[in-house]
Amino acid sequence: MDLSLEVLQQKLNNSSDVIYRKIYCQDELITIVGIENMIDGTKLSQYIIEPLLNYNKPISDVETLCRESIxxxxxxxxxxxEEAFEHLSSGCVLLFFTSYTEVIHCNVAGFAKRSIDIPTSEATVKGPREGFSEDIQDNLSLIRRRLKTSDIKAEKFKLGKKSLTSCYMLYIEGTAPAEVVKYVREKIEDVAISRDYIFYSNNIEESLKAKGTAFDTVGYSEKPDICAQKISEGRIIMLVDGSSNAAIVPYFFNDSFQVTDDYTMNKYMANTARFLRFISFWAATLAPGIYIALVTHHFRLIPTILLFKLAMYRAVVPVPTIIELIIMIGFFQILREAAVRLPQPMGSTLSIIGALILGDAAVASGLASQITVVVVGITSICSYLVPKLYIAIFYWNTLIVILSALLGLPGFYTGFVMLIAHMADLNTVGYPYANPIATRSVLKYQDLIYRGTLNEIGNPIFLDKGSENE
Structure with a gap:
């Protein structure tokens, strides 16, 4: 459809927030169209209206007029x-001329947006504290400010056939693997035309994630310093307008245990904290299964004194241990979800006080024994240390608990082997999810459980061509 003022007015006839301003430049009538509250009136006046009103040369063509005045x-x-609507929705104004067919757009955006703030999900003790906002241009500038290289590329896409949501794919040319860049580009292009309206980065993430797994094979971050570091390693970052999270690929199992403080604090403190995160993941995943296997099938392996105490605690509980454990795990999951959905100050209070009250009430009512509350409490606390693996921990410890309740330690071993096999089978945009674990490359990797000195940490292991599959 040809673009004209009449066509635009017909399309926008029921939009009361669209404004029309008519001015004369010499003898030429110019109509300025914009959306109220999305444009900055001061910019519009200073950068467009005043220069046009003060233009005193004969108008030869629109291009010359815009170049010399606006x-x-x-x-x-x-x-x-379609392009006109896109510009209007981005805070631009359109200039229609009576004597010329050209239509010009000018950016005078002034809509409300959230300022750069401290991210709530990635707290840091020592290091940068600024986080992404919902404005994609602000987010892009935060990353570019840290990567002052001409090799960084920012490819732009439009997501949704009607929403036309802006999306950037960022990578360093020559560092990011070319085959991964091509694969991600094709996926974004497929997603872009898959729906009329796309508003979230998760639409892209789901197209890149491994299917049938609770593990995230596409990472995310709210912090520009983390994204800049990942880009420098050869990763690809995706920003979507309206989303305060950036998607990261490739994303490995080991990445879930790394935080900014690992690289800004003392090496020994960083290594201790990272080791605790690894231990916490396995404790949260395996502890309930070991407990149910020993108590239900292999109580002879429990020390006699502890066994008598367990029997005493269990004497007042009317349900089998497996039911007791699942009920308590369910209660703690409900409590955690409630804490997330409530306002932050109230949520943190609920998570602490609620856990204490819930545990005490469960024991006092005979619904659960003290040892079960302790096991579930340890599991929940340990899962807090690795929040990006929380969903995977929940599903896998539930599966291992069920297998352990049915088969005892053989069931526990079966669940553990299934977990390891599942992780080994996963891949993230063509690379093994468990990389560099279980490869010869792990011997020279200085940033796994143990973090070497910063000067010892070289290129990421997945950039060593051919080494990831050795």
Whole structure:
């Protein structure tokens, strides 16, 4: 459809927030169209209206007029009605001329947006504290400010056939594997035309994630310093307008245990904290299964004194141990979800006080024994140390608990082997998810459980061509 003022007015006839301003530049009538509350009135006046009103040369063509008078950037031509709507929704104004067919758009955006703030999900003790907002241009500038290299590429896409949500794919040319860049680009292009409206980065993430797993094979972060570091390692970052999280690929199992403080604090403190995260993951995943296997099938392996105490605690509980354990795990999951959904100050209070009250009430009512509350409490606390693996921990410890309740230690071993096999089978955009674990490359990797000195940490292991499959 040809773009004209009449066509645009017909399309926007029921939109009361669209404003029309008519001015004369010499003898040429110019109509300025914009959306109220999305444009900055001061910018519009200073950069467009005043220069046009003060223009005193004969108008030869629109291009010359815009180049010599309009101060807003960019001042370029619009060719279609769809493009016009896109610019209007981005805070631009359109300039229609009576004597010329060209339509010009100028950026005078001034809509409300959240300022750069401290991210709540990735707290740090020592290091940068600024986080992404919902404005993609602000987020892009935060990353570019840290990577002052001409090799960084920012490819732009439009997601949704009607929403036209902006998306950037960022990578360093020559560092990011070319085959991964091509694969991710094709996936984004497929997602872009798959629906009319796309608003979240998760639409892209789901197209890149491994299927049938609770483990995230696509990472995410709210911190520009983390994203800049990942890009420098050869990863690919995806930003979507309206989302305060950036998607990261490739994303490995080991990445879930790394935080900013690992690289900004003392090496020994960082190694201790990282070791605790690894131990906490396995404790949260395996502890309930070991407990149910020993108590239900292999109580002879429990020391006699502890066994008598367990029997005494269990004497007042009317349900089998497996039911007791699942009920308590369910209660703690409900409590955790409630803490997340409530306002932050109230949520943190609920998570602490609620756990104490719930545990005490469960024991007092005979619904659960003290040792079960302790096991479930340890499991929950340990899962807090690795929040990015929380969902995987929940599903896998539940599966291992069920197998252990049915078969005892053989069931526990079966669940553990299934977990290891599942992780070994996963891949993230073509690379093994468990990389570099179980490869010869792990012997020279200085950033796994043990973090070497920062000067010892070289290129990420997945950039060593051919080594990941050795």
């Amino acid at each position: 101060l807003a950037n960019p001042a370029s031509e619009v060719s279609s009605i």
